[in-house]
Amino acid sequence: MRYLPLSPGHLEATIDLAATALRLRASLAGPGSSPPRDPAGIARAALDPHLTDGDRFAYIALDDGGTVTALLAGAIARLSPRDEAYTYMAPRHAHVPLSTWCAHDPRSAVESLPPLLAAAREHLDAASIGRLNIQVLDGDWWSAGLWRSLGFRPDTVFALRPLDAPIHAPATGPRVRAATASDLGAVVPLCLEEHAFHAANTGSGVAPDQDRRTVERIAGNWLDHGAGEDRERAFVAVDEWDHPVGVTTAQVLTAPAGSSSAALLPARYAYLGLTSVTASARGTGAGTALMAHALEWARHLPDPPDAVGLHYVADNALSAPFWQRRGFAPALTLFTDAPTNLRSTTERKNSP
Incomplete structure (x- = not known):
């Protein structure tokens, strides 16, 4: 050989x-x-x-x-x-x-x-x-x-679930609405908090020195809810003062006909992007409420897709079990030869 x-x-x-x-x-x-x-x-x-x-x-x-x-x-x-x-x-x-x-x-x-x-x-x-x-x-x-x-170990997971599968949302939880331009100042810190969490607590390799201007530019593109289904748009969970405590994004992705993506994954599906709930609001049902709202948006499209997908970091002790319990099953996994994050491993061992 x-x-x-x-x-x-x-x-x-x-x-x-x-x-x-x-x-x-x-x-x-x-x-x-x-x-x-x-x-x-x-x-x-x-x-x-x-x-x-x-x-x-x-x-x-x-x-x-x-x-x-x-x-x-x-x-x-x-x-x-x-x-x-x-x-x-x-x-x-x-x-x-x-x-x-x-x-x-x-x-x-x-x-x-x-x-x-x-x-x-x-x-x-x-x-x-x-x-x-x-x-x-x-x-x-x-x-x-x-x-x-x-x-190699699992690093990032692309997971799918049927769009119409049941969602067991809590009876009470934060209200969710479309994000507006006035929310940008609150959404950017939510994004930075999510990036910092990955940098400190997972083996994803995300760098801690994120550029606020880059994050602001990205989040600024999520605020046009009149755009087509293929444009990413943001929804926010808000507290009693209408201040965002969580954010998620949604859009519909369609793989080019004849591409490897269309051959191996659903050719068209709703996609949830960055999802972040500030630490003080975790456990209030904000994450589930955000997901339910985004899926409801997809269901009401003129031609709703059959599936919804997202990415999560495999050794993220918060998000991996959250998405798995809500019906998302791995479809495509990115394996890496980089070491896992020791802090994340310790936290999982000490969790109930």
Whole structure:
């Protein structure tokens, strides 16, 4: 077996391997997904940039006959506090999406992925990138087990639930309404509080030095409730003085036809973005009330989607059990080789 960087001479065979993997993964997808019409085209679009972009890496395994049997490819991200992704991702990391890692069969995966991972890690170490993230479809338990055996742990979970599934909301709780421009001064601190919590209490790698101006710019785009369903909008839970004590956002996402996202996940679903309840209001039912209000908004759309999705951090001792108890089941998990947050682990051990 040989392991080497992807080259133009092996591109077509690697595309064939990735296209076959996409077809197999699509067979594990749930309701609302669309079988890929052009898996080779999807694979080509994903792999072509790896031949020319210096911030990408791609390694393949060749058997003794020269057949490509495994692939591991990804891209390096270097974020600054002015980038939106800086608010929810590690500033420096490498990302391997589902479309750029695969193996011909389980035996090839067990044999080849560890050496390919070692090659990628050597490349990333030279670039001073200490965190490698890899997407895994939750219906593919076999692959999840393999990455766990290689030292990876669940980091961020994309979870789904049926839109019309019951919500067991408390009888009393804060009132929820659409956020307005006058709420921006209260919403920004709620966002910063959420980012700070992740930085201090989870292994997500979120940086503590968030830029308030960036957060203000992001939140300022959530206040147009007359925009189309694909535009993110915010709802706030308010106290008796109508002051926001919690916030969530909602929109409808539609994957491009023929994309890997449409093949592996619902092609159209409601999406809940950042959800934050200030510490003094936790336990009052604010989180559930925010979720219920956002789902009610989605139900009243002219063409309501069948599912609702969101992301949560797997080792967040507050949000992970909250969303799980409200019917959200993991669909796509980002695994990472970065260590977990020790403070978060200690808190979970000491919790009842």
